[in-house]
Amino acid sequence: MERLKKERQTLETAASKLLSAALKAGAEAAEVCATYGVQTKMALEKQDFHLASTDDGYNLGLRVVTGGKQGFSSTNSAEAADLKEVASKAVEILQFSPENPYVAIAPSENVSKETPGVLWDDALFDLSLQTQKDWTKVMADEGTRDPRFRLNDGAVSISAGLYLILNSHGTHKLEKETSLSWSVMGMGVDGDKITSFDYFSQLMRSAQGAPDKISTTTRKFRDFILSTLKSGPAKSYKGLVAFSPRAVLDILVSGLNGHLNGRSVAEGTSRWKIGDLGTSKFNPLFTLRDLPWFTDRFGSAFFDREGTPTADRTIIHQGRLESFFLDHYAAKALKSTSTGHALGGPTTPPSVGAHCLCVSPGDEPLVSITRKITHSQKEFLLVHRFSGQVDPITGDFSGVAKGGEWWFSGERAYFVSETLISGNIFDVLGDQLYALSKETEVVDSHGESPTLIADGVSVTAPGPKTV
């Protein structure tokens, strides 16, 4: 029996009606992005079961184009009258929009209907409320085993959905997916000592082995938080700083995104031009890839928001710029072809970005790198998580090192608070890059990175200066 058969029919019928209504209302070309989703969530709060909830619904977004003008409107109703209203609103918007020569609906691509992976699991879709409750209890039990750990929020969610792209050039792409996701936010409290909040989230596409994974990840997180209760003073200095895989992705890689966006390249707001492809812009140790075909990641995608097939792609290879993120708009502006990087859902027009960015590892284990650092600098900060700002234009970053680890003579000594870091992402990924660890970590079931060590980063702490 095909799961979600009725919902699929409703979705495809509504999307077709919306497309027809747009063309009837005067659009030259149109594209519909439509989704159906059903979710059951069990939430924990303050160490206890808090709420169980269900939600299901449709969303439909219509983009219309006529002579370089574009309009967009969306609704969460699949009713005929609402669809008609969305079509006329999108066409009304289009009439007021000045022309933009790069606006267009993507052409249809005749590619194989076979996708490189499967995102659906019948067993997950059929999971009972009772089993989901049992899995949530596994999280609750691990999260409350040590009274010093405060499980502020936690949730176990089961979702199933349909994602459809339909356009007037013949594109008709449908993806079905199920997911089991869970997350925990918590902190450690021991007498007067309170640690920073921290969080994690995980995703699986099948039910197999789920309780064990929920238990293991919650335990690992709890133990890490409790280890941060051991705190000590930081010092101000400028020098070597280590960035955890999470910090690499949150500070350094996220800061690159805007500059790698093909629309920014076309509009001159990126620091690079199309002619920079093939030239060296980073340290040769740095390689960055976008890998959308992992099925167990939040960024998994076999086709993009315009229906263009995705592919694993090297963005930066050993410091050399290899590719930008291009949707159809950026490709047209740069006289190139889309790389399958149109992102988004039905409530917004396509935007541009990466699916799942992964930094390639170095050759040396972290332990030998930290020993080596000791020769030139006895103490250093390892930034676990970052709470701060990265200037999207200049790449300057400044913020608090949350759960920051203070390393002394090649060993982690204690955790620090109220310690700020400051630097520039292009410098860190350029001349200041000192080493990348051999070990990598997948962060929150999304990107992946090794630990990165860079020189010349400023650390400011309330304590005395010198390292």
Added chain:
Amino acid sequence: MKALADRLEKVIHSSPYWAEARYHRRKSQLLQVQKGLVKQVKSSTNGGVGIRVLVEGAWGFSSTSDVSIKSLEKALKNAIDCAKSISALKKATVKALPSVKLAVGEFVLDGYEALEKMSLEQKLSVVLRAEAETRRRSSSVHSASCAYNEMFEDKIVVTTDGAKALSKLARNEFKISAVASDSGEMAEGRHSVGKTGAWECLFNQESMESMSEDAVKLAVDLLKAPRIPGGLSTLILSPAMVGILSHEAIGHTVEADFVLSGSVAAGKLGKKVASPLVTLFDSGVVEASKDAGGALLVDDEGVQTQATMIIKDGILNSYLHNRESAALYGVEPTGNARAWLYQDEPLIRMRNTFIAPGTQSIDEIISQTKDGYLVDCPLGGQADATGEFMFGAQKVTRIENGKLTKLYRGATISGQAFEVLSTVDAVSREFKMDLGSGYCGKGQPAKVDAGGPFLRCKAVIGGIQS
């Protein structure tokens, strides 16, 4: 709306348990222009009903976009099934909600109809003009952008214990950005405003031209500005920065759900947490600024909002509550339960958070500061349960011997909230709500505003070390 309210009431009264139904329809529109091209013009509608029940001490919730009786009844049954599925495992069951006076009637904030009547063409023409003028204002401006966003919110909240509130409000935001470049250096200047009300509210404190000029001047000035040296410093925070401090550093730690999790504010009611110069509120309506970006008359549990005095003359006076936490603490709910969409359950959220004005003028405070920085133009921030906060500032100006001197590039300010508030030694009489274009994130977004006077304190600036 009234017929729908009756329908919701009929459905929830068929429940053998306490139940709440919340209809919420949001119609929104975004206009965005960059470098002379329209980047986005989009409209969207999201509407439906969320039903919440309290069964044997446990919460259940279900939502539907279909407002027919059949669908609402199904949602009610789903919510009850959900609650029953966890009730046996719940350790601390929720006792019956306290009997409080709940909102009944229509609650409409000014400006909804006027903003709705204004055409898309009129709004877009202003956005196009603002971007074009910003781009042409200086030869150093490399690119400019302007965005306008509006949301019309229609809500109905009914509960089995008597709430029946119909509310309407409109929120809008206007943002201008200029990017300047020179000899390989680039810098951005931004100016934004967010209000609850008609179009005119956006420009009643500052004209569009003035906002554009500010953004360009800041971008151009920052091009030559050096990076700031880091360390513990004396800071004069602008109203917008005081808003961030009030919201991030204090507001979150006094949300009762965080307090119950062990935030730094736990056990501090009645204790000194700040300088006696500090009195801090979170309010549904701000008397001095009724069109503040987080204005709200009724919360999503049907409780009428109030002005909650969180800190009174330096003493912690109140937490922020929903009905459940108010029952636990034995106090009245403060009207802080808010949900972003009909699909979301209400959480304890802030509305308009601010420090009350003082008596000195800002000129006086600057002239009395020997060595420090004037910090303005916030870039967002975060806080921890420990009270440790971080916020970014785009504009930091050195104060030397009572005079403003050199401009520095943006920096991050950090500290422990209550410690920083204890160092406050000057509060200005000038007051402004200045974060109306901001959103707060706590699992769900929320539209909030914050502000206050200029305020002098000590905190750490994250900058460059030599």
